[in-house]
Amino acid sequence: MAIDPSINESQELPLIFELSSPGNCAVSLPDSDVPETDRASCVPSDLLSGGGNNQLPEVGELDVVRHYTRLAHRVFSIDEHIYPLGSCTMKYNPRINERAAAMPGFMNVHPHQNIADVQGILELMYRTQRMLAEISGLADVTLQPAAGAHGEMTGLMMINAYHRDRGCKREVVLAPDSAHGTNPASCTICSMKSTKIRSRADGRVDLDDLRSKVDENTAALMITNPNTCGVFDDQIADIADIIHAAGALLYYDGANMNATMGIIRPGDVGVDVMHFNTHKTFSTPHGGGGPGAGPVGVCDKLRPYLPRPHVVRNDAGDFDLNYNIPKSIGKVRSFYGQVGIIVRAYAYLRALGRDGLRRASEQAVLNANYIAAKIKEHYPLPIPGPYAHEFITVPDFERMGITERDFAKRLIDHGIHPPTMSWPIMHCLMVEPTETESLRALDRFCQVMIKMTDEAQSNPDLLRNAPHNTVVGRLDDVAANRKPNVRWMANSPA
Amino acid sequence: MAIDPSINESQELPLIFELSSPGNCAVSLPDSDVPETDRASCVPSDLLSGGGNNQLPEVGELDVVRHYTRLAHRVFSIDEHIYPLGSCTMKYNPRINERAAAMPGFMNVHPHQNIADVQGILELMYRTQRMLAEISGLADVTLQPAAGAHGEMTGLMMINAYHRDRGCKREVVLAPDSAHGTNPASCTICSMKSTKIRSRADGRVDLDDLRSKVDENTAALMITNPNTCGVFDDQIADIADIIHAAGALLYYDGANMNATMGIIRPGDVGVDVMHFNTHKTFSTPHGGGGPGAGPVGVCDKLRPYLPRPHVVRNDAGDFDLNYNIPKSIGKVRSFYGQVGIIVRAYAYLRALGRDGLRRASEQAVLNANYIAAKIKEHYPLPIPGPYAHEFITVPDFERMGITERDFAKRLIDHGIHPPTMSWPIMHCLMVEPTETESLRALDRFCQVMIKMTDEAQSNPDLLRNAPHNTVVGRLDDVAANRKPNVRWMANSPA
Amino acid sequence: MDYTQITGEQQQSMLKTIGVKSVEELLAPIPDKQRLKDKLNLPVGCSEMELLADLESLAAKNCHVGKRVCFLGCGAYDHFIPTLVDHLAMRGEFLTAYTPYQAEASQGTLQAFYEFQTMICQITGMDIANASLYDGATAVAEAVLMAGTCSKNHRVLVSQACNPDTLETLKTYAKEQSLEIDTVPLADGQTDCDALKAAVDNQTLAVVVQFPNFFGILEQLQQIVDTAHNAGAQVIVSYDPVAAGMFTRPGEFGADIVVGEGQPLGIPLQYGAPFLGFMAAKESYLRKIPGRLVGVAKDKDDSRGFCLVLQTREQHIKRERATSNVCTNQGLMAMRAAVYMASMGRSGLAKVAELCFDKSHYAAAEIAKLEGFSVRFKQPFFKEFVVQTNRNIPDLLACCREEGIDAGVPMHRWFTDMEDCFAIAVTEKRTKQEIDALVTVLRKS
Amino acid sequence: MDYTQITGEQQQSMLKTIGVKSVEELLAPIPDKQRLKDKLNLPVGCSEMELLADLESLAAKNCHVGKRVCFLGCGAYDHFIPTLVDHLAMRGEFLTAYTPYQAEASQGTLQAFYEFQTMICQITGMDIANASLYDGATAVAEAVLMAGTCSKNHRVLVSQACNPDTLETLKTYAKEQSLEIDTVPLADGQTDCDALKAAVDNQTLAVVVQFPNFFGILEQLQQIVDTAHNAGAQVIVSYDPVAAGMFTRPGEFGADIVVGEGQPLGIPLQYGAPFLGFMAAKESYLRKIPGRLVGVAKDKDDSRGFCLVLQTREQHIKRERATSNVCTNQGLMAMRAAVYMASMGRSGLAKVAELCFDKSHYAAAEIAKLEGFSVRFKQPFFKEFVVQTNRNIPDLLACCREEGIDAGVPMHRWFTDMEDCFAIAVTEKRTKQEIDALVTVLRKS
Numbered sequence A, B: 001m002a003i004d005p006s007i008n009e010s011q012e013l014p015l016i017f018e019l020s021s022p023g024n025c026a027v028s029l030p031d032s033d034v035p036e037t038d039r040a041s042c043v044p045s046d047l048l049s050g051g052g053n054n055q056l057p058e059v060g061e062l063d064v065v066r067h068y069t070r071l072a073h074r075v076f077s078i079d080e081h082i083y084p085l086g087s088c089t090m091k092y093n094p095r096i097n098e099r100a101a102a103m104p105g106f107m108n109v110h111p112h113q114n115i116a117d118v119q120g121i122l123e124l125m126y127r128t129q130r131m132l133a134e135i136s137g138l139a140d141v142t143l144q145p146a147a148g149a150h151g152e153m154t155g156l157m158m159i160n161a162y163h164r165d166r167g168c169k170r171e172v173v174l175a176p177d178s179a180h181g182t183n184p185a186s187c188t189i190c191s192m193k194s195t196k197i198r199s200r201a202d203g204r205v206d207l208d209d210l211r212s213k214v215d216e217n218t219a220a221l222m223i224t225n226p227n228t229c230g231v232f233d234d235q236i237a238d239i240a241d242i243i244h245a246a247g248a249l250l251y252y253d254g255a256n257m258n259a260t261m262g263i264i265r266p267g268d269v270g271v272d273v274m275h276f277n278t279h280k281t282f283s284t285p286h287g288g289g290g291p292g293a294g295p296v297g298v299c300d301k302l303r304p305y306l307p308r309p310h311v312v313r314n315d316a317g318d319f320d321l322n323y324n325i326p327k328s329i330g331k332v333r334s335f336y337g338q339v340g341i342i343v344r345a346y347a348y349l350r351a352l353g354r355d356g357l358r359r360a361s362e363q364a365v366l367n368a369n370y371i372a373a374k375i376k377e378h379y380p381l382p383i384p385g386p387y388a389h390e391f392i393t394v395p396d397f398e399r400m401g402i403t404e405r406d407f408a409k410r411l412i413d414h415g416i417h418p419p420t421m422s423w424p425i426m427h428c429l430m431v432e433p434t435e436t437e438s439l440r441a442l443d444r445f446c447q448v449m450i451k452m453t454d455e456a457q458s459n460p461d462l463l464r465n466a467p468h469n470t471v472v473g474r475l476d477d478v479a480a481n482r483k484p485n486v487r488w489m490a491n492s493p494a
Numbered sequence C, D: 001m002d003y004t005q006i007t008g009e010q011q012q013s014m015l016k017t018i019g020v021k022s023v024e025e026l027l028a029p030i031p032d033k034q035r036l037k038d039k040l041n042l043p044v045g046c047s048e049m050e051l052l053a054d055l056e057s058l059a060a061k062n063c064h065v066g067k068r069v070c071f072l073g074c075g076a077y078d079h080f081i082p083t084l085v086d087h088l089a090m091r092g093e094f095l096t097a098y099t100p101y102q103a104e105a106s107q108g109t110l111q112a113f114y115e116f117q118t119m120i121c122q123i124t125g126m127d128i129a130n131a132s133l134y135d136g137a138t139a140v141a142e143a144v145l146m147a148g149t150c151s152k153n154h155r156v157l158v159s160q161a162c163n164p165d166t167l168e169t170l171k172t173y174a175k176e177q178s179l180e181i182d183t184v185p186l187a188d189g190q191t192d193c194d195a196l197k198a199a200v201d202n203q204t205l206a207v208v209v210q211f212p213n214f215f216g217i218l219e220q221l222q223q224i225v226d227t228a229h230n231a232g233a234q235v236i237v238s239y240d241p242v243a244a245g246m247f248t249r250p251g252e253f254g255a256d257i258v259v260g261e262g263q264p265l266g267i268p269l270q271y272g273a274p275f276l277g278f279m280a281a282k283e284s285y286l287r288k289i290p291g292r293l294v295g296v297a298k299d300k301d302d303s304r305g306f307c308l309v310l311q312t313r314e315q316h317i318k319r320e321r322a323t324s325n326v327c328t329n330q331g332l333m334a335m336r337a338a339v340y341m342a343s344m345g346r347s348g349l350a351k352v353a354e355l356c357f358d359k360s361h362y363a364a365a366e367i368a369k370l371e372g373f374s375v376r377f378k379q380p381f382f383k384e385f386v387v388q389t390n391r392n393i394p395d396l397l398a399c400c401r402e403e404g405i406d407a408g409v410p411m412h413r414w415f416t417d418m419e420d421c422f423a424i425a426v427t428e429k430r431t432k433q434e435i436d437a438l439v440t441v442l443r444k445s
């Protein structure tokens, strides 16, 4: 039913700037209780002349509430939708974690407070370091990195420092062709050259190719295991041997840790350094794109290079920030790590504990294999199972007369966030249901997937023109990229 | 675009019961740390035999989150929509009030704690009583009543007690025909007979009719001022005289207090007893139908009959609950009043303070008159202005070929909650924008209203079949009432 | 601060549209001599920061259950509230929604209330339930009024072991209705069924009992129901919903109306309110029940939806002939209870009940071992029990408070013959360590 | 607790569907000898109630700014956070949304980030801004890397009055990139413009300054920009966004890149993170900027929508040739900052800035009157200043803490020549009473 969009705000929301009336303010601030300091006498005039030039919108309190409430109603979220996003592990974000992070004793603590006044936070950080070390089978963990990619960078910097310390300059980082884009990008930040290793048809590393490329210029191999095809590479120990024999180090991208918690520990099979993604494996929220956290675990060899400061427990049993790490790569950020996120990860680790982590991984694996089994008659599975926590299907979109984009947008109509698309294989879907979905949700996902093959056959336009149930229709991103409008300007309509 | 509803949960949501799988639970509870007490040896078997028979649904944590998040996305609220609901004063509910109510020192206090341990709450209640007394011009205020209607009942009980105390039994309560339904219903609870007083064409009380009906059997007159037509009855002092001369009391329904804060005080013009609706005037939330609070103010004459206990400040300056009120009508509820709601009302009163309350009323009046002025060419205004905080229009729906229900449902399509309908005049709309809407929102409301007269002309079916933009179409409430299904039962589909 | 968002300039243009010079002109209908001459004698308004400081200082003057271990009960209980309840029920959409008169714009709240009604039926074992009443005490009063509409009788028998606040509230209502309230005496803290049999007659409108009763004791529901029904009286049970986790539900014993205080279902203590009155009843009460009722409705495509039903019972339609004057009730508290019940589910509620049972019995057993202390009644109890002691109770409780424990509620305020008694409630939140600490303090006292 | 919701029975039926007997079979690809033999050596899991108790006990071991008046700054500030920010930004929908790659399912976050980008432009006076970076320190490092893509030079001049953490982070990044980092000395706590002129040359890639600088002092932005530009160097300003409430914005002075720590914009202290890096720049950097960018897009009905643009800059497309490795950044913190800026607006931010200015100047003036105390630098400052004293600083601060005040941050950790100095930050939250109390304690110390 056509509604005149000009009067129906549920269609096109005004921008916050379009709600502005000069003089409005959603916050009432107190009047000053101190004498005013004469500005002109103490601040150079060129700094004052533009004072108040900032053009922030001026909106009343109710309108601010309405604006952000309406925006909140226009976004998919785990709280409403299933996100079978391979390699992203979009599991449930427990509300108790949010409550924890909001406790004043965690939320309102200043990073320069006296060490004796932050013992609880340091203890929590220390415990988290130790728990992650145990889960990874590595010697120590730094909580500084802000996300997975930042963890990669931190890890590579430590690898660089390690080699430098041994007097050699190794510049090449090997990584399977299925590696996540951050792996090579992190190499670039560290001025390292990333070289691709071939994967075999089943997604496992081609050892011959690996052997042929490893040499004295190899700094490290970066591996994701289970890999991004959802296959556990059982050659991991061999790979470690090959790498170590060449004097290089083995970096483990922990993005897929959700498949193996309590089952296998990277450190036990030769991994030297790895990052965790708390916002994948340990249930901290994605927040529409962060903040996450990317703690990095290291073997003993790399301990001397950990970023500083490092949270330690001293002999008296007190917790402290240790700045005295002579070979440290230095700081990779302000302060000490994404504490607010670490609190959430800690809460998750404590809730699940010894047995729960393994149970979670097992359920994640079961769920992925269940979906694969239910849709396999309709969706080709190029790699045979059993799978880890995710799997890949490569539907014949071309034969279906649609693109994977059409497919994705149509899934949105059904209230399902599309799986990861076209990575690591062109035109593939990478499906990772996670362990927190109900059987009902898994079944519904399968049902929709199967139904969509019918839709593609009987009414491909339904897919080609999708989405239909969203607040905007399919957006023309080609045009959007042609002359990008990345900020609103008064008098030039967005 | 037609979506198969069976797979599109965004259309018809499952009931929570339909999400149940035996064995699930969204809360993990600790194991017992005390020895188990043998049930059979201390509880009669007939009490144990049905243990666990409760059939509550068994749903996992993520599914509970999703269910209620989805429900939340299917309801209008002030946080998203304008509610120009006459007599209901749906103003903005400040978030600071919610923060206040959630402070552990207010939220987690047990009603049987020692008086010395609840001085802060009692002080807040006492201050609120005093502020409401000042605003109403009355001698004292009880915070016990749970809502407006409960306040009416409490007020009428005090009126009964007052007359009884004077040895007379007065049974009749007069009220204008425009009175809210709770007024006569509250009389019934108190075994009082409500008699209608005629209103004049302009909504004011017909004094002649009043005079003719007042007699020695009159217990009280209940009046709402401004009345539910949005008109301030300037005869209020005369009315008080007539009522008092007959030995009766004047009850003031404070539902429309939002028009007059700081401008006129009921107590100053002869009112003996009144209730406030904190969920109208003082910004406490409606909560989808409560909880609200209905504090009652009384003149000196009625003080002896206040419900017990009453919050008092003793000579030492401490706060206390006074149970020693010999003539009290007794308790009208458990404990001491809707404390969690009173905290919010207190926060509002303190934020606005001396000048803010009057400013709010003035803005409410301005907004109502502004809308009336903007739509008057299209919507007949049977009563001439200026209006108080609300006004009435009686569109000629019959001529438009639609019903007021059609009109209301179509407004919903435009994202506007319909005004109060057909009360106090058949087929009328009672419009109360409140002071917290932006000019933009007011203008948009007028624009939609005017546009709807066009729609009714050009395409009445658009209205007759409305709403179109909602999660369900127009519901058949006649059928729903014929054989009401008010609870779900396993195996009998709702 | 006044939460308005119309600027001075905008006000001027609005006045112009109306055709007046000032707001004062719009206020003209209010005669000058009726006006308030001065400003209100209130504090001046303040900013958010100042308001927070004021509120925090008031809040800081109260002790709360996070600061002192709470063994207080007698109508309000320190049960555990899962994080989900606050998170979901207090969402802005639910918080700021209006009463769901406009069904199509209110499906979220309507469905939640329909589910709430069903869950209340599930835990009471009854056929129907309404969408809430003010609180447990007024729910009992409303139940008696409702029973009254089905009978010409005026006599109500109330167990002496009903919460005294409930009894007093009932009396306040009853006085206006010329109902006669008689109490049924107790035997060892339990409603005396022989006395009930003697008292009940064909003039009796209803029998009201509480389960568990004010002393925590489980009443003999089957005997009470049978006795009342034999005399033609209706049975009203005031019910602790947590008991449904462990015991046969009142509906299974044949109770006619089951009401209660829903506070244990995820509602914070809030110094006593807002809490949640609920009412469930046999099918036959459908058109007499007070308060709002949500029912299933269909749209023209036969999609399932929900709307308020039987509104003709209510005051806004029936006015003086309404089944009750209730209008605004406790919607958001019903929402909290719904989220709580959905989160706990059958097994969760069972575990809560069992923890309460075991922990209170452990506490009672340990306290009974102390010299000078005994458990006052021998009848079976659930989560609360009365202790008798030779110590001075105010001193004893003060001494416990100093040790960080709110040990119990003295009985003498309500029962003059129980000067030496106080009640202890033990919920699932209390740890063995806390109970042992209580026992230690009592021993030392 | 494991947050799963599939029952044992359901697991069995799932295994059957797959055609295996046990989960163990599914784990077969993991060779036995690689497996962990024992259970993880971790504490056993726990219930929500136990977890809460554990967390509360850890939280209780930290002092927080609600318990002790906070005059600490140096990169993190105790600004007032309006209630709206938590209420709106932390909604479940924003919290649990994924990165908005699927535009049509992410309009809410995309629009909010587009507005955020615009607001960052508005307060910096720049043309474009990205949707966030990790924090203020890494934003400076990314800015230098970005500047590097526009120049063949390798030399970066950094004011010695930049936050030392920022400088150290920059050095960590720079080391890998063989960038040469030189510092520009100070004159009376302010970047020495003469020294800068002497140091800058045609090998200089960029000049980095902080505004206000680490000592709270307002830099001479116009001179710095002119000096750098004359030598062909780019100017990077690390900016406190609150300063935009009072002062001419860096963009108006011609800065090329403005980055900063967005924590003052409604982000809680959280012991230092998650905070919010932001980056704004001149239009010409559009295709070089790191991180995500949201742009306007239209659907086929020409309705306005939003999508990520220029993704070809990013690692998931460009891999080793991406402008940065950043993937997950600080979306939710950008949301908080957006709500903060929308709530404060132009006038609110101005008021915040003015309160900071007046209160810090009042504090400085009062402290300067004390014997043995002086304000270390004479240059104009905004909300933070350095105090020099003849007292022993650790003792002094300990003594303040005992009086309930966190008085400041000692400078000696970073500046060995400032053993006798500490920095005091005074935000709009500090009342005159609190400042006077600080002065009193300092006097007594």
Ligand SMILES: Cc1ncc(COP(=O)(O)O)c(C=O)c1O
Residues within 6 Å of the ligand: A087, A088, A147, A148, A149, A150, A180, A182, A183, A224, A228, A253, A255, A256, A277, A292, A294, D326, D327, D328
């Ligand atoms: C395999 C893999 N590695 C690394 C990353 C990067 O992690 P982050 O986004 O936390 O920087 C991701 C995230 O999507 C990933 O899937």
Ligand SMILES: Cc1ncc(COP(=O)(O)O)c(C=O)c1O
Residues within 6 Å of the ligand: B087, B088, B147, B148, B149, B150, B180, B182, B183, B224, B228, B253, B255, B256, B277, B292, B294, C326, C327, C328
């Ligand atoms: C004029 C009037 N009186 C009384 C009431 C009843 O108040 P409550 O709903 O709080 O019981 C209302 C509520 O709508 C009303 O508008």
